[in-house]
Amino acid sequence: MRRAVRSLVIGVVAAALAAPALARAPHRILSMNLCADLLLLQLAPRARIVSVSHLAHEGAQTLFPGRDAGIAINHGAAEDIVNLKPDLILVGxxxxxxxxxxxxxxxxxxxxxxxxxxxxxxxxxxxxxxxxIAERPRAASLVARFDLTLAALAARPAQRRPRVIAWSGGAFVPGAGSLIDDIIAKAGADNLAARPGGAGSAFDVEALIAARPDALLYGAERSGPPSLHNAQSQHRLVRRLYARRSIAYNDVAATCGLPQSADAARDLRAALDRLPTRSLTP
Structure with a gap:
């Protein structure tokens, strides 16, 4: 009898302790940041999301078309918060x-x-x-898949280690300490912009030709499939050298920390494996 009573007391106390946590679970979540939008859409049921940012649609269209359909958008204005009355606000x-x-x-x-x-x-x-947002089981499930994807990559080392640059006609080139740099490394490539003297800066055509990467990486348009037309550079020498050595990556998954970021590394490995083996000649 005492054991039964003790178990009952413990159960009541546990329920009492758990109740505040359940009461705090947000039911009207508003996101004001693209990366937060794309995580929230994968973690929370639609009924608990009152609004995502106006940038969410393009990212969702690339990763999971239609998942944001019917959800109100916001522009980060004061009126959005006052009118929608969220109980949790996600920001950058x-x-x-x-x-x-x-x-x-x-x-x-x-x-x-x-x-x-x-x-x-x-x-x-x-x-x-x-x-x-009180969705730990869902987050754990997404992370388990994330881990499996990266483990599969690590278990199959790349046969060669191509030298690449994430380059779009001289715009900012991501170097060491960036998400795309880690994705490149996990894919089995060497990011030339991560080397001393080349990280995180403009990289013009002359510097590109001098560096002689084995491939150029560029962010594909969010609203359409990867295409060479996404590349900003039209320099004739760049076109001739890299016509078959330009690889599009999902710039949303390479910019935001998402479950799909592991997929970006996997997909980049597959594209790198398809690179021609001949040497570059000007």
Missing amino acids: DTSTPMTRALARRVGARVVEVKSANSLAEARAIILRLGDD
């Missing part, structure tokens, strides 16, 4: 004092979704947001 790395003040006014909590600079950080961000 920085949130303005106005956002926090309005959140207090409507009784909402503000959660900052950090930027991912590596696949390990992406993994942690997914789990953390799962906790923040």
